[in-house]
Amino acid sequence: MKTENQIEIIDLEELKNEILSKRSLDQPTVIIAGGTCGFASGALEVIDAFRDELKKQNLDGEVVMKVTGCHGFCAIEPALIINPGNIFYSGVSAEDVGEIISETIINKKVIERLLYTDPDTGEKILHEEDIPFYKKQTRRLLANNTRIDPLNIEDYIAIDGYFALEKALSMGPDKILEVIKASGIRGRGGAGFPTNIKWEMTKKAQGDEKYIVCNADEGDPGAFMDRSILEGSPHSVIEGMTIGGFTIGARVGYIYIRKEYPLAIEHLRKALEQAHEYGFLGENILGTDFSFDIEIVRGAGAFICGEETNLLKSIEGAIVEARTKPPFPAIKGLWDSPTVLNNVKTLVSIPLIINNGAEWYSGIGTNTSKGTIIFALVGKVKNSGLIEVPMGMTLREIIYDIGGGIARGKKFKAVQTGGPSGGCLPESLLDMPVDYESLTKAGTIMGSGGMIVMDENTCMVEVARYFLTFTQDESCGKCTPCREGTKHMLDILTGITKGEGHEEDIAVLESMGSLIIDVSLCGLGKTAPKPALSTIKYFRDEYIEHIRNKKCPAKVCKALIKFSISEDKCTGCHLCFRNCPTQAVVGEAKKVHSITQEKCIKCGICHESCRFDAVRIE
Amino acid sequence: MRKSKKSDKTKNVDQAKQTERLNKIDQIIDQYENKYKDSHKVLIELLQEILEEFDYVPEEALVRVSEKCQVPLSRLYSLATFYNSLRLEPVGKHHVCVCVGTTCHVNGATEIVENLERKLKVEPGHTTEDGNFTLETVNCLGVCARGPLVEIDGKYFSNMSPIKLNKILEKYENGKSN
């Protein structure tokens, strides 16, 4: 039954037109890129400054301020767009706001210094979409993040939000499955399993109660695209889930979201409230006899809960330890009922496929990997942020054309994909097209889309050790090979980074790694050795350097490096002396300083302090 | 004589505080039971509510949940010790959380953690003696393009380094939090 607060939608098209009629295309608007990364970079201060200044100048009725999700180019935030004119400013601070209002909004003049400057050509760029970072992208799933206020459902409806749901309800489950199949969409959680098969299995499975679960745990360190979508377009997730629930015959859906994403949780809560208000959730959705509701479940800090059987146990309140499969969740999942688990990116693709058609989706990508893929392009790359590209684009294009190449004039060394379950790819593979099969062949996986670029100052042995520390910390501890085996691999790697490696260590890591993969129970154990194995495969010499010569070529492993001060460059400014936590730096003001090695703990603070590049690491 | 009178008073205050706590715990449990009366119970949400109220998961809360919700205490203890964020000990005045995700790690998160360990004389997962700071690490906050990232009392500080963080911590040490 509709409650007092609910709006009964007779005609969605009519509602959309009504919303649009109240909006003027010419109305001055400032769109500020929000999201957690924007806020962490200073966007909150910019937003506050706009709010205060517009109010002060009595312009808050005339000028619309819209805070959207993250636009993806995190490296240059805070960023904003002024309309009309589609003028894009980056690196904005609260101090710039007054000038932006008077010059750009009122006087329609562009402030040159706030425009993005192409680092290669020196050209000043006016529009966001012309920036090299965005030019080669095909932003479909991330498109809403530049257009809508995630806390305003009417923004979503204005861009055809919930139209796919309306259409799907009239198509019926079988037709929906046909379209999903024709699109070729594969799950974006990392395994790449065909979505239509999963949905169909669950739809056919026996059970009075069925569930659809959105895996919004995004535990891979280095991945934040789900966060960005959840924050920037929560209604897309709700719409996709509702269509999925309708297709499989579920009445309830759960969004399992990591607690480390408080803003996303807040936006989802508000969006769910609004979806209820407008009748897109609850009883008799859009006048049909389909009733569906969605609940949020917050994760509590366990990467393993991103694995499907563990995620379900987490919701059930059972002890979290992976279970054997079969039975698969599609047959026996949440509370022993047939359950579909889908990643956020998979679910938000569904409304787009329904609205635009299967061919629109399958028209880009490769033969076996259709559609676009989102990567979190981070690490030692100039342009870091979230990118969305067609499947099949090469690593070189991604890292150099979009990413702008390696930062600070350094050299590319490797790119890590697939998080702790993946591997590192060296320079020789830069021209590899990125899709599910080619990544697997190269010894890594797509995973959830983290792409961490590394330069000559990244130690690959240390990277392998780091990932094993992570896996050890996050292993549930149920099965012997993962719990015990990864501990031994970690001990060996730690020994190597400390200069205590042995000749046979590499052979042990390789053999033990493949045994752990073969014998472990779940995906975490079965992929935990991959970072070590792939770094050994492509960077064997670096391991040998550490073991035989006790040297770290990347100058990272503390036990194998030494900090010293260059006599030629030291100006005696005394800054390193003042900041050194162990008084290892000795020297008088205006005289050349030096480091007492026995006291030096290699914290790197002197290196960070020095403005004259006088601190050497060897 | 005076001394014992004072300790009686303190006892009564403690008693009252304890009763207040238990009442609050009961309230949270009742809300949870009510929320899920028509559907399957999602236990982890109850533990999250308790965590939000007290900033940690008190032993007496788990005992109460066990009694009222008919869940074995051993299971609750398993869950509380399994999940990173369900800490069983109270936090200090300020909660300092360093992201040690891959990108932050590659960009120097280890140096930040080590610097904090030196400065605060405490290991991750513990609180300083003066109760001012609790240090924790987290396996990814999802702000990878702006790392290394440090969160203090819910506020995010991006592109951090040991020196930058030292300056920020001074404000919290002196009792001036932003």
Place this chain on the structure above:
Amino acid sequence: MVKLTIDNQEVEVPDGTTVLEAAKELKINIPTLCYNQRLKPYGGCRMCLVEKSIPNSPRPPELIVSCAYPAENGALITTNSERVVKGRKFVIELLFAKCPDSDAIKDLAKEYGVNNNDPTDVVANYLLNRANSNNTNHTKCVLCGLCTRVCAELVGMSAISFSGRGSKRKIKTPFEKISATCIGCGACAYLCPTKAIKIEEAS
């Protein structure tokens, strides 16, 4: 009913029978550690590994735990292939490195030829070194979970459970205090394969 082949012998079993139970029908013995026929299958220790393949299937042969895996129609199971023996030996080596003082583990190690007689078996040699070292991490508990499971499933008291995770996982009573629910039945000590649990008079 389901028909499958184990070590070249055919057997027909009711739906839902596990591979381990099907093998028992043929009097084929598969070693186990965390398995008990009165408790729900666990699949944690990985001792009962077998190799499974389905003819004409695109899926390659894989190692599965026979205690938990349902018998599949047409499946070909090998309980002693080279891959299985390697996997099983690895599990025992890992357990031996962790619990070198346990008689049960020592016996398993002896039975499966865990020794350092083969210089090319780098994993065995590494793990045996760990077993022989003076390591404070040596324990008697192999975390098979039989104690917690019997207490929860059969006795119904759930007095003990796993605490922590990963290699920090341990069996504990809540808050490491004297259990309020333990009835002193001793089932946990009885089932423990390594005698890691002792029954003592409470003072």
